[in-house]
Amino acid sequence: MTEIGAVAVRFPKVVLEGDGFLLRPLEARDVDDITLACQDETTLEWLPLPQPYEREHAEGFVEVVAKEAQESGRGVVFAIAVEGRLHGCIDLKATDWLTGTTEIGYWVAPWGRGRGLAGRATRVLVEWALRDQRLQRVVVQAATGNVASQRGAESAGFIREGVARNAGIVHGGRVDLVVYSLVASDLP
Numbered sequence: 047m048t049e050i051g052a053v054a055v056r057f058p059k060v061v062l063e064g065d066g067f068l069l070r071p072l073e074a075r076d077v078d079d080i081t082l083a084c085q086d087e088t089t090l091e092w093l094p095l096p097q098p099y100e101r102e103h104a105e106g107f108v109e110v111v112a113k114e115a116q117e118s119g120r121g122v123v124f125a126i127a128v129e130g131r132l133h134g135c136i137d138l139k140a141t142d143w144l145t146g147t148t149e150i151g152y153w154v155a156p157w158g159r160g161r162g163l164a165g166r167a168t169r170v171l172v173e174w175a176l177r178d179q180r181l182q183r184v185v186v187q188a189a190t191g192n193v194a195s196q197r198g199a200e201s202a203g204f205i206r207e208g209v210a211r212n213a214g215i216v217h218g219g220r221v222d223l224v225v226y227s228l229v230a231s232d233l234p
């Protein structure tokens with residue numbers, strides 16, 4: 047866990063409310079939906095997940111990866127839940143409590159796409175990160191070819207800063223990443 051002075055820092059486990067959805071911690075009952083969503087062609091096009099993606103990978107994500115992220119202070123993972131069912135995942139990652147910076151990542155399951163859920167969830171999460179967790183800068187990075195993800199960041203109010211060259215990897219190879227940010231002073 048990160049320590050600033052004598053204070054150990056990690057994100058609290060909370061439920062955040064959006065318009066028609068909740069951001070809540072992952073649960074064991076999400077495993078089947080995560081497996082399905084991460085076997086989707088578009089998800090695998092843009093995220094360097096195991097391929098083929100098996101149920102055991104989803105179990106590891108819920109039981110190990112998400113827990114470890116929260117306990118170490120590096121991040122926190124939420125299900126984007128609509129009427130109780132997981133429709134996507136969004137997380138804070140690579141958090142640096144000393145500089146007050148973090149990054150948002152997301153995917154939306156095929157059955158949740160087409161209603162701007164990534165952008166709306168991103169807005170809820172970035173406000174929580176900047177206001178409640180008192181971080182200073184939140185980044186979203188999307189491959190230059192991933193227009194839907196870029197639209198998500200833009201609809202959440204993020205500012206495009208530029209392109210980080212050769213910064214990411216997907217199954218198709220290395221990619222340039224468009225870097226977006228929202229900083230504390232951007233909030234109304």
Ligand SMILES: CC(C)(COP(=O)(O)OP(=O)(O)OC[C@H]1O[C@@H](n2cnc3c(N)ncnc32)[C@H](O)[C@@H]1OP(=O)(O)O)[C@@H](O)C(=O)NCCC(=O)NCCS
Binds near residue numbers: 164189
């Ligand atoms: C990126 C992703 C999360 C967006 O899901 P979503 O919130 O349901 O997005 P929507 O389908 O509502 O589309 C959002 C916007 O992108 C546009 N869009 C969607 N697919 C598009 C495509 N293939 N090409 C161009 N524009 C596209 C939509 O028209 C919409 O535009 P608008 O904001 O002007 O209305 C989802 O596509 C996904 O999970 N992709 C795979 C994983 C991924 O890329 N994660 C992000 C890694 S950085």
